[in-house]
Amino acid sequence: MAQASVAASRQNSWWHRNQQRLTPWLFLAPGILFFLFYVIFPIFQSFNLSLYEWDGLGQAEFVGTYNYEELYWDEAFYTSLKNNVIWLVLYLAAIPAGLFIALFLNQTVTGIRLYKSLFFFPFVISQVVVGLVFTWFYDPTFGILNVLLGAVGLPPMNVLGDENWVTVGIIVAGLWPQTAYCMILYLTGLNAVDPEQIEAGRLDGAKGWRMLWYIIVPQLRPATFIAFVVTIIGALRSFDLISVMTNGGPFGASRVLSFYMFEVALSEYGFRMGYGAAIAVVLFMIMLAFIAYFLWSMYKEERAR
Amino acid sequence: MFPTPIERTSRTWRISYQTLLPLALILWLLPLIAVAIFSVKPDSDFANANYWGWPSSFEGFTNYALVFTGSDMPQYLLNSFKITIPTVIGAVTLSCMTGFALGVYKFKANIWIFFMFVAGNFVPFQILMVPVRDLTLQMGLYNTITGLVLFHIAFQTGFCTLFMRNFIRALPFELIEAARVEGVAEWRIFWYVVLPLMKPAIAALSVLIFTFIWNDYFWAIVLTQGVESQPVTAGITSFNSQYRAAYHLMSAGSIVAALPPVAMFFLMQRHFIAGLTLGAVK
DSSP, rough: OHHHHHHHHHHHHHHHHHHHHHHHHHHHHHHHHOOOOOOOHHHHHHHTTTTTEOOOOOOEOTTTHHHHHHHOEEEEEEHHHHHHHHHHHHHHTHHHHHHHHHHOOOOTTTHHHHHHHHHHHHHSSHHHHHHHHHHHHHOTOOOOHHHHHTTTTTOOGGGGGGGTTTHHHHHHHHHHHHHHHHHHHHHHHHHHHHHHHHHHHHHOOOHHHHHHHIIHHHHHHHHHHHHHHHHHHHHHHHHHHHHTTTTTSSSSTTTOHHEEEEEEESSSOOOOOHHHHHHHHHHHHHHHHHHHHHHHEEEEHHHHH | OOOOOGGGGHHHHHHHHHHHHHHHHHHHHHHHHHHHHHSOOOOHHHHTTTTOOOOOOOOOOHHHHHHHHSSSSSHHHHHHHHHHHHHHHHHHHHHHHHHHHHHHHHOHHHHHHHHHHHHHHHTTTTTHHHHHHHHHHTTTTTTSSSHHHHHHHHHHHHHHHHHHHHHHHSHHHHHHHHHHTTTHHHHHIIIIIHHHTTTHHHHHHHHHHHHHHHTTTTTHHHOOSSSSTTTHHHHHHHHHHHTTTTTTHHHHHHHHHHHHHHHHHHHHHHHHHHHHTSSSSO
């Protein structure tokens, strides 16, 4: 009896001594295991897989860098890459557009809260539904776009059927929810702008654009940073809209890397897992540049604290 | 406040602002308004090319009733709930724990584990697609709700950990130190001191993850197929091929599919926005 309690207290004291060192690991274990299993390891598996030719069922055959060589000669790959760049550039328009709407709505008239949430509405809706809605908007037979174009005397156009316009058309659909997202970030940011600095600026005669650029925008930096992060990630992740609106067409003109990869690996065009993985690796490397930059910014901030 | 509050400006600008506001809103939501109008139109309006005119009769009840009785929509909706709710619970639970560990304790690997979660959260889905699909197949979970939920929980843990850890960092650390001086066990500190303070973060994360998962389309088509397990985002496309060119039904179906996250947003608006904008203010 006495022995048992001594043992218990010794055990207790060992635990007591090491408690602070061990507790974080016990709390982290389930989350880390899950994350390693489903996210981190698959990244390496994809890298490995990109060196194989595999149909998803049979034996995988090692082909070295063959998949990458094939990518080099693949016209569709360059179309996708080009469209990815277009997405990245045009999608950034969501940031100034969001700021503009936020400035427009940053007032205290009656009902403004409801207005703000209704403006935010598009972000809450699934991209699949956004895609459908915009497909009808562009529809050549009844789309409201052609009604509007006709009203100002322009000829009708088939946006999603035109190789030169299709990507822009899809990006516009994507900008709708993304602008709403940036708007809400800036509305929160504007709430926190120091009113004394604004008053001081007013006394110095700053107003309008100058006030915005020199006094307001610098104070919105944290909001702008997050807006950049989510917009860039969103641009590189674009998949749902393309899949729903054009399925990559016409003639593959609206493919991006994420969609092309899916097409190669899982659609009716064939189950080329290794080639798909090679495309995914390229996309990953592009993303990695941005991820590294984001982490670097966060790291600097952590150090500054 | 910037821009200048409307009360302090000229009368003309005040009046024009008040009229501009609803006009801008209508323009902004025009695509949605169009779908809403489509969804209450009778079939004959589309046959007669009366696309943008006033509905010739109000068929809202018939159209929506048909979505619920004449299609697989109810099953897809049910699947979506069965996928979304366990994911929210799982991801929030795991990240409360990881967030606590990374937010409270100082140890060497802390920042690197944190960065692993953050970086993993940003990777393109496609780099995970083939291995995760293969893994799910091997576990016999392909085309099951469980398979989809497990992956979603794991992936969302990245974002949730980022969120929770930053939230816990902002809590007053003195509370934890005071508890330690009292000799309270670490897990009790988590349960009785930190967790009660995390309620707003849990609420915010829950609504956010609910919306993200409800709206997921990519993983739904990669890991599931067919009515028995696909969520409503994937279901809507097969719904649409069933009712090709029946725009009134497609519109009604889309609105039904979009409704739950919209309702969630309006009910929990404050939490939702607090969650989305965490970090937008210093």
